[in-house]
Amino acid sequence: MQSHDPVPTGLTLPAGPVTVADDRMRAATAHRLARAGTSLVWRGDFQGARQLLRAMDRRIGAGPTAADPAEAFRLHRRSRAHRARVLDRLLVELADDYTVALRRAPDVRAACHAAYGPPGGPSLVPLRELLGVIGAHQWRVRGVEVPALGARVHPHYGVFAPTRSEYVDLVADAPLPATVRRDPAAAVAFDLGTGTGVLAAVLARRGVGRVVGTDVGPRAVDCARDNARRLGLHGRITVTTGLYPGGGAASGRADLVVCNPPWLPGRPTAALELGVYDEDSAMLDGFLAGLGQHLRPGGEGWLILSDLAEHLGLRTREELLRLVETAGLRVAGRTGVRPGHRRSRDVSDPLYAARAAETISLWRLTTDPQVERQPPHGPE
Structure with a gap:
């Protein structure tokens, strides 16, 4: 049943109806209220709130699907957005020092400080978001093992974690351009959209003398600098803001x-989707359009891209190649690998057909006709 405790005061409350909930509230009631737009401020046991969140999630169900890949993707995104709206109605209160005054609540102060910065007073946050903050902090503390580095990379909150090794292995294994092989110590590489800095670190470990990582996200810039320092590569890796570095270093x-x-081309609906969706293919277009003027003679651009968008009907191979040609570039070679992640084998996934057919490729791009052309290899 619903609690009759007063709604908390002194906090910025979400728009719409707000009520207090505790361990007496059933999942069916919580789901009904949240679906109707009522926010639930939790006053019960913290672990009970986690159980209620899981029960609400089960009640939402998988959502509709379709045989057409593009329609299946559209329905999948709509279902995920609906799920987020409903589940994010279950709120917990953070005190002005980021403590959670609930029974069996973990100490989340370090995790919240890392994610949000210094506290600015008490606040309400979705439990689902808080659990994500806790999980992200655990990753930051423990790190993610990267076999290509033989070391761990520590992702910060809001920065895409390198949990999939395929794209890292492609960069670790691809033959370096001849200009790099001739004089590695004098060579310069750019890693655009560096994120955690994992690819910048791989290039530095491969002997590239100077690597400049860039990112438009301040969290990513701080994260990449932190990882370069942890890996002892901060003397060879510079991280700056933007897409391409300027004329300085x-x-x-x-x-x-x-x-x-x-x-995937598409509009991110949350900050954590920025590593998945490239709105209007802006980053892809920016990379291709600027590549020619940022390459030294004989240099190469490596585009690491999944063809999942092609299998979902969001972009064709012809459209991708047209973008390359319009930028005055040519393809010198392509290496492809199949993904090994769990979802590529999960037949219950509404996007299973597209995921099972996915290939991640490293495209070697150049403006120099003298660069050796290599035939594509790996899965198509």
Whole structure:
């Protein structure tokens, strides 16, 4: 049943109706209220709130699907957005020092400080978001093992974690451009959209003398700098804000420019989707359009891109190649690998057919006709 405790005062409350809930509230009631737009401020046991969240999630169900890949993707995104709206109605209160005054609540102060910065007073946050903050902090503390580095990378909150190794392995294994091989110590590489800095670290470990990582996100810039320091590479890796670096440290040109943009064209609906969706293909277009003027003679651009968008009907291979040609570039070679993540084998996934057919590719791009052309290899 619903609690009759008063709604908390002194807090910024969400729009719409607000009520207090506790361990007496059934999942069916919570789901009904949340679906109707009522926010639930939790006053019961913290672990009970987690159980209620899982029960609400089960009541939402999987949502509709379709045989057409593009329609299945549209329905999948709509279902995820609906799920987020409903589940994010279950709120918990953070005190002005980020403590949670609930029974069996964990100490989340360090996690919240890392995610939100210094506290600015008591606040209400969705329990689902708080659990994400806790999980992200655990990753930051423990790190993610990267076999290609033989070391761990520590993602910060809001920065895409390198949990999939395929794209990292492609960069670790691809033959370096001839200009890099001739004089590695003098070579310069750019890693656009560096995120955690994992690809910048791989290039530095492969012997590239100077690597400049860039990112438009302040969290990512701080994260990449932190990882470069942890890996003992801060003397060879510089991280700056933007897409391409300016004319300063690296004179604006490089022997190798690596870009792993978000793989799906689409509009992100949350900050954590920025690593997945590239609205209007802006980052892909920016990389391709600027590559020619940022390459040294004989240099290469490496585009790491999944063809999942093609299998979902969001972009065709012809459209991708047209973008490359319009930018005055040519394809010198392509290496592809199949994904090994769990969802590519999960037949219950509404996007299973597209995921099962996915290939992640490293495209070697150049403006120089003298760069050796290699036939594509790996799965198509």
